[in-house]
Amino acid sequence: MLKHIRNRAVSGLAGIGIAATLLVAPAAISAQQPVIPEGETISSWVENGQNGRYLLQMLEGEVPAGETAMTGVILSDTDCAPDADGINHCKNEIRLENGSVIKGTNNHRMSVNRCLKPGETVTVSPLNDGWAVVLTSEHEATR
Incomplete structure (x- = not known):
């Protein structure tokens, strides 16, 4: 007992x-996970990239002050192994139309929303300190 x-x-x-x-x-x-910038409509990094709209956490460089958007070309997409939560923190380099190169981290779940593709033309807009918005052609198609 x-x-x-x-x-x-x-x-x-x-x-x-x-x-x-x-x-x-x-x-x-x-x-x-990094905190999603205030005012954004996504509730988790799983949604980042939905309809071709990606939040990019800036590591180096910036979209020039006074610019609302610039065309850019994706140069690289590396270090995409998922973390323990299944979120990928892909490192991207983007050459802007003015010749400068920015580097950032694309926090997303690539099984839900694809990575940014090297050679792909995108539109890059500043969001706030440390963040930018990257729009792919898929975003243009959903307008």
């Missing part, structure tokens, strides 16, 4: 531990 009570207590504690882990896991997962 005592052994049965002890086994039930251990099972109950294990269940509490599993439940606590499941409750904390979403907070740990979201802590790994």
Whole structure:
């Protein structure tokens, strides 16, 4: 009888531990991802790239001040292995029409929305400090 009570207590504690882990896991997962810029309509990085509209987290360079949008060509798409949450943090280089090159991270789930393709012509617009919007031809088709 005592052994049965002890086994039930251990099972109950294990269940509490599993439940606590499941409750904390979403907070740990979201802590790994960059915060989506305020005012954006996507609720998670899984949606980034929907209809050809990508938020690009800037690493180097910027869209020149005073420009609302510039044409650019994707030069590279690298380091696309997904993280533990299945989100890809692809590194992109884009040559803008003025000849400058910007570098950024495209946080997205490539099984839902494709990567930016080297050689592809895009439109790049500044969003706010540290962020830009990249529009592909798919975005133009949805207008």
